Amino acid sequence: MASAEDLKPGLYLVATPIGNLEDITLRAIRVLKETDLIACEDTRQTKKLLNHYGIETPMISYHEHNEAARAAELVEQLAHGARIAVVTDAGMPGISDPGFRLLSLAIERGVPVVPIPGPAAFVSALVASGLPMESFSFRGFLSPKSGARRRELEQLRNSSETAIFYEAPHRILATLEDVVATLGPERRVVVGRELTKIHEEFLRGTAAEVLDTVKNRGEIKGEMVLLIGPAAEEETQVPVISVRDRVQQLMREEKLDEKAALKKAAKERGISKSAAYRELQRRK
Numbered sequence: 001m002a003s004a005e006d007l008k009p010g011l012y013l014v015a016t017p018i019g020n021l022e023d024i025t026l027r028a029i030r031v032l033k034e035t036d037l038i039a040c041e042d043t044r045q046t047k048k049l050l051n052h053y054g055i056e057t058p059m060i061s062y063h064e065h066n067e068a069a070r071a072a073e074l075v076e077q078l079a080h081g082a083r084i085a086v087v088t089d090a091g092m093p094g095i096s097d098p099g100f101r102l103l104s105l106a107i108e109r110g111v112p113v114v115p116i117p118g119p120a121a122f123v124s125a126l127v128a129s130g131l132p133m134e135s136f137s138f139r140g141f142l143s144p145k146s147g148a149r150r151r152e153l154e155q156l157r158n159s160s161e162t163a164i165f166y167e168a169p170h171r172i173l174a175t176l177e178d179v180v181a182t183l184g185p186e187r188r189v190v191v192g193r194e195l196t197k198i199h200e201e202f203l204r205g206t207a208a209e210v211l212d213t214v215k216n217r218g219e220i221k222g223e224m225v226l227l228i229g230p231a232a233e234e235e236t237q238v239p240v241i242s243v244r245d246r247v248q249q250l251m252r253e254e255k256l257d258e259k260a261a262l263k264k265a266a267k268e269r270g271i272s273k274s275a276a277y278r279e280l281q282r283r284k
Contacts, residue, residue: 007034011078011106012085013099015092015118018223019196021052023119029053031116035085039074041098045089062086063098071102078111085116090223092120096140096166122164125192125225130204132230135161142226144171146178147282153182158231165226167191172224176211177275179228181243183207185269188229194222211271243269243279 012031017023032038032055039062040046046059062070078084086093086102092115093099106113122138142165143149156163167175172191179189185208193201199222203210214220241249243265250261266276 007031007083008112009078009081009083010112010114011102012083012114012116013093013103014085014087014116015120016046016049016087016090017196018090018119018121018124019194019200021049023196024049024053025116025118028116028118029055032057032085032087035083037074037077037082038085038087039070039102041088046087049087057085062102067098067101071105074102075105075109075111078106079109090119090121092118095120095122095138119196121166121192121195121223121225124195125190125202125227126162126164128202129162129190129192129227131162131188131190131227133162135230136164137161138164141166141168142171142175144168146174146278149175150178150182153178153228156183156228156231160230162230163228165228167224167226169221169224172220172226173211173214175226176207176214177271180207180211180269180271181275181279183228183231185271187231190227190229192225192227193220195225197222208269208271243276247280 012035014028014031016028032050035057038046038057038059040059041063043059043061050057050059060070062074074084086099088097088099091097094103103113126133126136142152176189179187185206187207189205189207189210191203191210191214193199193203203213205213246265246268247258247261250256250264251258254261256264262276262280263273266273269276
């Protein structure tokens with residue numbers, strides 16, 4: 001293994017802890033100490049990590065708002081033999097975080113790119129989820145808008161793999177409502193919250209059960225990973241009927257008025273009547 005003196009010029013993609021500061025490799029610490037510069041998503045956040053391990057390497061900001069200009073600047077330094085590490089606030093650079101633009105430019109210029117492996121929130125969530133791991137896909141963040149989000153979720157209707165998303169705490173309730181409405185209340189889901197931290201938690205169950213748990217919590221905080229299990233065999237054969245079609249079916253077969261039919265359809269899906277109403281309006 002190369003010694004500290006042998007650290008070669010190049011771009012080092014360094015994974016940093018996703019919560020617990022102990023989750024960092026000895027190699028990552030050595031690289032951060034020996035590089036010429038550390039490009040950080042947030043210098044204040046990275047400073048906490050560097051202080052913890054006595055690392056005094058200079059830092060420079062590298063985030064989504066300055067990524068284009070800063071990437072061009074950094075790749076010039078790399079082309080002239082610099083050793084630069086890229087870190088994000090947590091996890092692996094480029095995974096739903098800045099890093100890809102600089103990586104692409106470095107490769108174009110023939111600069112060596114060296115991954116320094118370590119924590120990734122979606123991997124940690126997957127292995128502890130209890131959902132199938134033989135086949136899975138990581139899809140980043142779902143759309144913040146319900147209509148687009150439901151179209152994305154619709155693609156999982158007949159999926160045979162576990163799908164993994166990052167989600168913001170202020171959207172998790174609406175997202176779970178969309179999961180229930182789109183994929184049905186019995187789809188298996190897991191929400192991983194505050195991974196590796198003191199209040200780490202996994203909410204496991206059907207979409208309706210996890211939705212109910214989140215509803216009863218009120219405000220829910222922390223970084224979150226949402227995992228959606230594969231469709232059960234019977235789900236791939238029987239499509240989930242829309243709220244609009246189910247309401248019409250209930251009105252026709254059970255002679256209910258629209259209000260009563262909507263209430264029953266909402267109960268069947270494990271969602272609120274207002275959520276069912278919004279879905280009904282979107283389909284009209």
